[in-house]
Amino acid sequence: MKLAMVVVQDKDALHLLEGLLSRGLRATKLASTGGFLREGNTTLMIGVEDERLEDVLGIVRETCRSREQLVTPLAPLSGATESYVPYPVEVQVGGATVFVLSVDRFEKI
């Protein structure tokens, strides 16, 4: 059993979820925020049997898209705020960041 923690952009979350559910897979959605952009994103926690992990990754690839986003990073909290000039920066925000963890024990109660 694996537990995949999948960080995706909000606009792809619903399509990813539908893709998983329509194939009998299950997921729990955690509201999250990107550390850099400070914008809401979605972290899906997907418990999946080892043999279906490739299916999950396939569905993520089909539904989650890399996009450019223009951002103005926030002024630093500490120091040098007087000389801080906020200028917009373009960042490539990935379709998905996936961490697959091994599950020691899985129980349905």
Added chain:
Amino acid sequence: MKLAMVVVQDKDALHLLEGLLSRGLRATKLASTGGFLREGNTTLMIGVEDERLEDVLGIVRETCRSREQLVTPLAPLSGATESYVPYPVEVQVGGATVFVLSVDRFEKI
């Protein structure tokens, strides 16, 4: 050291938490949403020494209950929405879904 990610129904979360705390166990609560029902539920992150894992599972069994829930799944995002007739479906929502992970390293700072 183990880290148990335990998804439970909101109505059982407080009793589960009380059960853990009264036995000196600790937990962090993450607000979550069920992927299928799209309703709020609770994910408890419980770090526990190996020898107390059975206690945690016991408390989960005592406090978390399986229930039937009548749901009307949302219309699909893509395709065939004109012919979609939402009809209620009864699902069995488990007391708890538990993923136990092995902790490589545990630090209190």
Added chain:
Amino acid sequence: MKLAMVVVQDKDALHLLEGLLSRGLRATKLASTGGFLREGNTTLMIGVEDERLEDVLGIVRETCRSREQLVTPLAPLSGATESYVPYPVEVQVGGATVFVLSVDRFEKI
């Protein structure tokens, strides 16, 4: 690759995040609640290559501070509420509670 789940107090979260980002590290923030105090705190999910784990722990130590907090635990949900006298208790709330998990597989999609 490791995935560090780091529970910190809200007032330290932004400094911790800045410390990580300025060193090219990445994080996803999950809004969480302490099981005991029932107050909002922050859980940072930090995916990091094995060789940079010590950097992450160092930044956590620099930015997260242990504090005393006076709390009045909530009345128990079940039983004995008539005789319950809420009296404030002082608890030591740690700078950070860190769970390091091994990542089986890491994908950027």
